[in-house]
Amino acid sequence: MARYLAGRIAGLVLILFLVCLFTYLIFFKLSPDPAVMICGKTCTPERILQIRTVLGLDEPFLTQFWDFLSGLFAGRDYGSGVNLIHCQAPCLGYSFQTNQSVWEMILDRLPVSATVAVGAAVLWLLVGIGAGLFSAVKEGTWWDRTLMNLALGGASIPNYVLALALQYVLVVKLQVLPFPSAVAFSDGPALWFQSYLMPWIVLATGYACLYARLTRSNVIDTLAENFMRTARAKGLHPVLTMRRHALRPALTPVTTIFGMDFAALLGGALITETVFGLNGVGKMAADSIAKNDQPVIMAVTLLAAFFVVVGNVVVDLVYTGLDPRVRIR
Amino acid sequence: MRRSAVLATVAVFTALALTGCGGASTPVSGAGAGDPAAAGAGTGGTVHFLLSSDYSHLDPVRGWDGGVNNFYRLIYRGLTTFGAGPGTEGTKVVPDLATTTGTPSDDNKTWTFTLKDDIFFEDGKPITSEAVKFGVERAWDPEAGIGSPYAKLLIDAPKDYKGPYVSGDLDTIETPDAKTVVFHLKKPYADFASALVQPNFVPFPKGTGAADAFDSKPIASGPYKVESYRRGASLKLVRNPHWKAASDTVRAAKPDGFEFTFGLDGATIDERMLAGQGADANAIAGAIQAATVARIQTPQIKERTLSGYMGCTTYMSLNTTKKELGDVRVRQAINYAVNKDTVVAGDGGTTLAVKATSIQPPTIVGRVDYDPYPTDMAKAQQLLNDAGLGGGFALTLDVRPVARQQGMAVAIQEALKPLKIDVKINNIDTSTFYEVIGTPAQQHDAALTGWCPDWLSGATFLPPLFDGRNIVAKGNSNLAQIDDEAINKRIDEIAEMTDIDAANAAYSELDKQIMEKAPIVPLVYEKNVTVIGGNIAGAYLNDSFSGGIDLVSVGLEDPSK
Numbered sequence: 001m002a003r004y005l006a007g008r009i010a011g012l013v014l015i016l017f018l019v020c021l022f023t024y025l026i027f028f029k030l031s032p033d034p035a036v037m038i039c040g041k042t043c044t045p046e047r048i049l050q051i052r053t054v055l056g057l058d059e060p061f062l063t064q065f066w067d068f069l070s071g072l073f074a075g076r077d078y079g080s081g082v083n084l085i086h087c088q089a090p091c092l093g094y095s096f097q098t099n100q101s102v103w104e105m106i107l108d109r110l111p112v113s114a115t116v117a118v119g120a121a122v123l124w125l126l127v128g129i130g131a132g133l134f135s136a137v138k139e140g141t142w143w144d145r146t147l148m149n150l151a152l153g154g155a156s157i158p159n160y161v162l163a164l165a166l167q168y169v170l171v172v173k174l175q176v177l178p179f180p181s182a183v184a185f186s187d188g189p190a191l192w193f194q195s196y197l198m199p200w201i202v203l204a205t206g207y208a209c210l211y212a213r214l215t216r217s218n219v220i221d222t223l224a225e226n227f228m229r230t231a232r233a234k235g236l237h238p239v240l241t242m243r244r245h246a247l248r249p250a251l252t253p254v255t256t257i258f259g260m261d262f263a264a265l266l267g268g269a270l271i272t273e274t275v276f277g278l279n280g281v282g283k284m285a286a287d288s289i290a291k292n293d294q295p296v297i298m299a300v301t302l303l304a305a306f307f308v309v310v311g312n313v314v315v316d317l318v319y320t321g322l323d324p325r326v327r328i329r
Numbered sequence: 330m331r332r333s334a335v336l337a338t339v340a341v342f343t344a345l346a347l348t349g350c351g352g353a354s355t356p357v358s359g360a361g362a363g364d365p366a367a368a369g370a371g372t373g374g375t376v377h378f379l380l381s382s383d384y385s386h387l388d389p390v391r392g393w394d395g396g397v398n399n400f401y402r403l404i405y406r407g408l409t410t411f412g413a414g415p416g417t418e419g420t421k422v423v424p425d426l427a428t429t430t431g432t433p434s435d436d437n438k439t440w441t442f443t444l445k446d447d448i449f450f451e452d453g454k455p456i457t458s459e460a461v462k463f464g465v466e467r468a469w470d471p472e473a474g475i476g477s478p479y480a481k482l483l484i485d486a487p488k489d490y491k492g493p494y495v496s497g498d499l500d501t502i503e504t505p506d507a508k509t510v511v512f513h514l515k516k517p518y519a520d521f522a523s524a525l526v527q528p529n530f531v532p533f534p535k536g537t538g539a540a541d542a543f544d545s546k547p548i549a550s551g552p553y554k555v556e557s558y559r560r561g562a563s564l565k566l567v568r569n570p571h572w573k574a575a576s577d578t579v580r581a582a583k584p585d586g587f588e589f590t591f592g593l594d595g596a597t598i599d600e601r602m603l604a605g606q607g608a609d610a611n612a613i614a615g616a617i618q619a620a621t622v623a624r625i626q627t628p629q630i631k632e633r634t635l636s637g638y639m640g641c642t643t644y645m646s647l648n649t650t651k652k653e654l655g656d657v658r659v660r661q662a663i664n665y666a667v668n669k670d671t672v673v674a675g676d677g678g679t680t681l682a683v684k685a686t687s688i689q690p691p692t693i694v695g696r697v698d699y700d701p702y703p704t705d706m707a708k709a710q711q712l713l714n715d716a717g718l719g720g721g722f723a724l725t726l727d728v729r730p731v732a733r734q735q736g737m738a739v740a741i742q743e744a745l746k747p748l749k750i751d752v753k754i755n756n757i758d759t760s761t762f763y764e765v766i767g768t769p770a771q772q773h774d775a776a777l778t779g780w781c782p783d784w785l786s787g788a789t790f791l792p793p794l795f796d797g798r799n800i801v802a803k804g805n806s807n808l809a810q811i812d813d814e815a816i817n818k819r820i821d822e823i824a825e826m827t828d829i830d831a832a833n834a835a836y837s838e839l840d841k842q843i844m845e846k847a848p849i850v851p852l853v854y855e856k857n858v859t860v861i862g863g864n865i866a867g868a869y870l871n872d873s874f875s876g877g878i879d880l881v882s883v884g885l886e887d888p889s890k
Contacts, residue, residue, distance in 0.1 A: 032761035277593035292760035
């Protein structure tokens with residue numbers, strides 16, 4: 001197990017390093033010159049050079065990349081003289097647009113993305129798995145067909161359409177919810193819940209529909225297995241049969257998918273956060289791309305990659321716990 | 330300033346907004362809710378401001394666009410500022426911390442200012458001439474001084490001066506006593522009082538603000554101070570107890586505070602402003618989206634709508650270094666052929682834009698309305714025939730992939746079709762657009778862009794765009810790359826004029842002189858259309874801040890709500 005873990009962690013580090021390198025390479029070679037954007041009006045070539053020097057953009061690629069990497073683990077200095085700023089590890093640099101520490105920006109916005117992700121995940125697991133189980137048990141009935149048609153429809157609605165439609169109906173017309181905003185829990189649990197409810201619903205809808213279909217097909221497959229026939233032949237109560245024998249193998253693939261989906265969401269729900277103006281990592285990514293704010297783009301790319309890669313490892317470990325057939329010795 | 334800065338003002342895209350712009354002057358169609366300077370506003374309450382983007386910088390030597398300049402007036406004061414009021418009231422340069430708009434000597438090369446009494450920073454320390462000097466010196470700091478260039482352009486300084494943190498005191502700004510500050514300029518400049526309105530003339534206690542300290546915690550000299558700031562999310566201002574209303578003739582400062590919410594989706598902001606529920610009744614916002622125009626026509630919404638010029642000109646530059654466009658007859662033909670009415674329609678219709686005829690927008694002081702190229706296809710065809718291009722040619726137009734820009738580009742494309750000018754619309758991502766068109770080696774035949782002045786004078790409009798000596802390899806703003814000796818000479822002559830009114834009139838004539846060469850096609854003057862909350866009072870669009878609501882006058886009709 002320890003060897004397996006060590007191997008996985010080494011792989012994780014390698015993948016993150018490669019993501020880092022390629023992302024940096026793309027920005028270094030292909031992206032527009034941020035110095036020109038910062039320079040703006042009444043710009044002169046001298047001023048552009050000066051900005052490039054201040055930002056360290058005049059250094060060779062490998063030097064810049066090394067500075068970036070070493071900054072992640074040991075911190076680094078920016079500027080000079082009285083304007084010298086020491087960026088503490090983990091240093092992801094400073095936003096070209098705002099001069100803000102990118103690490104602090106992430107720390108500031110991650111709780112919002114996490115709140116959106118966790119709330120949505122709870123919702124889609126409850127609804128998706130519940131509906132899938134119910135559909136599987138009622139296979140072939142009117143209930144089954146209706147639920148699966150609803151799931152197909154729900155999965156087809158784009159997030160931004162659902163978001164704007166819900167906002168119009170629930171906030172503008174019926175006035176049962178406030179306009180979504182990143183309210184802190186300390187501002188009042190009820191307001192916090194109301195403010196996040198719509199983003200949760202929007203984000204959970206698509207996933208819940210997919211999970212319902214996935215759960216249904218897995219449960220139906222499992223119920224047809226020989227060991228299930230054996231369990232029923234032994235005279236076990238149907239509920240017990242379902243809980244003890246059917247659910248675990250049926251939900252193992254769902255767990256795998258969930259791990260990946262949830263990890264990806266922690267990197268920011270770009271569309272939902274942008275539509276609702278929730279200042280999470282997803283919105284930060286959208287804003288930084290629009291503004292060509294390279295350090296921030298680098299950071300959110302790395303963060304998303306980190307969550308996906310770590311999520312992958314965690315899912316594999318959980319998988320081994322769930323399914324004795326793939327247990328590591 | 331580029332048009333993008335105006336968009337930032339109206340909460341769209343601060344990243345590219347890097348300079349100050351003039352704003353909407355006289356309300357045009359649909360103006361109704363705005364009352365002169367804080368009329369109808371009670372004292373107290375909190376005004377909410379819903380925005381798509383955060384302000385570029387809280388540090389005034391870094392930030393420099395119409396939106397942030399407007400905001401700065403809440404927390405900072407300068408020696409001079411713009412007046413408060415709709416129309417020309419908001420474009421007058423008036424004394425702020427100084428007792429007058431300055432005393433010139435040495436043929437406008439030396440300017441002396443005396444500070445008022447009872448002026449303090451937020452910590453209660455008096456604002457002295459030393460603080461003014463230090464605040465201005467910060468503009469030379471190589472890392473912080475990225476905002477307005479006017480201090481560096483106008484004030485005499487050694488070539489190697491790098492601001493107070495690195496080089497110490499600047500001898501050309503004298504402080505003979507605590508109340509007097511004297512500026513020595515590089516050359517005579519009659520309109521120095523207008524330049525002083527720029528945000529990098531804000532005083533700060535000596536030695537403060539190194540690195541990026543003011544970007545998170547500014548030291549206020551205005552009626553409000555920053556209580557809390559979460560970049561990109563929210564900003565809360567509360568009253569500065571050391572600000573004395575008696576010393577300030579401009580800022581009404583009626584509310585007890587302001588709350589800014591950043592990062593909201595444009596459509597969501599519009600939805601909230603139209604609904605006007607709860608605290609949104611106390612809210613103001615930037616310009617509405619084009620898609621919302623149809624929904625503001627009801628009487629209830631109309632009475633909460635303000636409209637006015639943004640003070641900028643959207644234009645199509647014609648690159649005079651390109652083969653066909655090097656011929657003035659071809660550029661004139663294009664000017665005659667482009668139908669401005671269809672361009673206005675492409676830009677969202679007459680609610681959002683008015684057709685442009687001259688280079689300078691209507692808000693520029695001294696500007697004369699004239700139309701050198703009314704739509705005339707026969708004349709256009711004749712000019713092309715004379716130029717030997719009667720069979721047409723291909724033209725590449727650089728455009729941002731933004732709906733309104735696309736609409737205008739298509740209108741231009743259609744207008745030039747009858748002349749057999751095949752316009753190829755070349756979309757360049759917004760994040761790289763200005764870099765590409767500002768690099769002569771990369772720009773194509775034409776570009777769809779815009780310009781806003783730093784204050785409402787031709788001085789910050791025509792020279793940056795048409796002075797041939799301004800053409801640079803990167804960050805170029807003379808997109809037509811026109812280098813005409815007569816125009817350059819006239820620019821120099823006007824710059825030396827000591828009578829500001831005469832200079833403004835001369836710029837208006839220069840506008841005509843430039844348009845004879847047809848280096849650009851003026852397309853539209855865009856308008857800022859904004860919806861205010863039902864409990865908002867004293868809101869009007871200030872010409873000097875890109876047509877944004879003047880924050881120093883806005884308040885609540887019923888502060889208890």
